[in-house]
Amino acid sequence: MSVLENIKEKIDESKSILMIAHENPDGDAIASALALYNAFQKLEKKSAVYIPSPDKTYSFLAGFDEMLIGETAPDAKNFDLCISLDSSDIQRLGICGDIFKEIDDTICIDHHITNQNFADINYINAVASSTCENLMVVLASLGVAVNKEIAECLYTGILTDTGGFRYNITPETMEIVATIMETGINVSKIYRTVFDITSFNKVKLVGRAIDRLELLNDGKIAFTYMTKQDLEELELDENDSDGIVNEGRNIDSVEVSIFAKERDEDYYKISMRANEYVDVSVIASKYAGGGHVRAAGCELNMTLDQIKTTLCEEIAKQLK
Numbered sequence: 001m002s003v004l005e006n007i008k009e010k011i012d013e014s015k016s017i018l019m020i021a022h023e024n025p026d027g028d029a030i031a032s033a034l035a036l037y038n039a040f041q042k043l044e045k046k047s048a049v050y051i052p053s054p055d056k057t058y059s060f061l062a063g064f065d066e067m068l069i070g071e072t073a074p075d076a077k078n079f080d081l082c083i084s085l086d087s088s089d090i091q092r093l094g095i096c097g098d099i100f101k102e103i104d105d106t107i108c109i110d111h112h113i114t115n116q117n118f119a120d121i122n123y124i125n126a127v128a129s130s131t132c133e134n135l136m137v138v139l140a141s142l143g144v145a146v147n148k149e150i151a152e153c154l155y156t157g158i159l160t161d162t163g164g165f166r167y168n169i170t171p172e173t174m175e176i177v178a179t180i181m182e183t184g185i186n187v188s189k190i191y192r193t194v195f196d197i198t199s200f201n202k203v204k205l206v207g208r209a210i211d212r213l214e215l216l217n218d219g220k221i222a223f224t225y226m227t228k229q230d231l232e233e234l235e236l237d238e239n240d241s242d243g244i245v246n247e248g249r250n251i252d253s254v255e256v257s258i259f260a261k262e263r264d265e266d267y268y269k270i271s272m273r274a275n276e277y278v279d280v281s282v283i284a285s286k287y288a289g290g291g292h293v294r295a296a297g298c299e300l301n302m303t304l305d306q307i308k309t310t311l312c313e314e315i316a317k318q319l320k
């Protein structure tokens, strides 16, 4: 049996399915979980999505308000199948990792090249732009026709993971997008909601990061950071810093942009973005992180100066 047939069989047999995604879930993580939720509604199959702290940017997606949220995970006994979306490994599931281990049957649907095949059945296609792109194939094999609710989810996941169709796209991606658009969804409105609409305090946070921006290694590396204090003062959370790493990346001389987010004293979550040739996933993997060739991240227990030195040394090995 093929992986897709295995997935269909497990889903057909299941009485109650739980969808989860990686911690600090991005658009693809939330939208892929909700796309499946909406598909299961169509199939009249009992399911739920558990996302501890979802980003409200995506509250326009159908099913968002029905999601189980909060730090307390739902009771594993209520589910016989758990589907992990957009997560490369169990650690990346954060607190959702515990419930994943407790549920009998597990499926993983993902597009990270660093995926560890940690579920009973794993559908991983790293050529795909996003988990949502992979879901098109899964939904077709489940016999689910894409309706407007599902289409909005899939479009959102593909849109966010490609940075607005700027990277990770293949002709296949655009064919899938064309099919999704046939449902008549308002793509301009989704784009504006996801990328453009912001708040005064978020703009202020971007300003602080730009203020601290410095160029290293002959201007080929851009480095900046934010502190926990920034988030407290501006009443924001870590999700609100999404995209700031691109400020450094957009500078003409830069190949790699680094953005360090303080989680604790001398403990930072690192985002790295490359423009043309540096493979940042290799560097992230070295520090127990992961991601994609031009977009990866990890966590470092170091001071800001140590982070700069360490990462610049690693990146320099690849710089032309």
Ligand SMILES: [Mn+2]
Pocket (backbone or CB within 6 Å): 028, 029, 086, 111, 129, 130, 131, 161
């Ligand atoms: Mn993704």
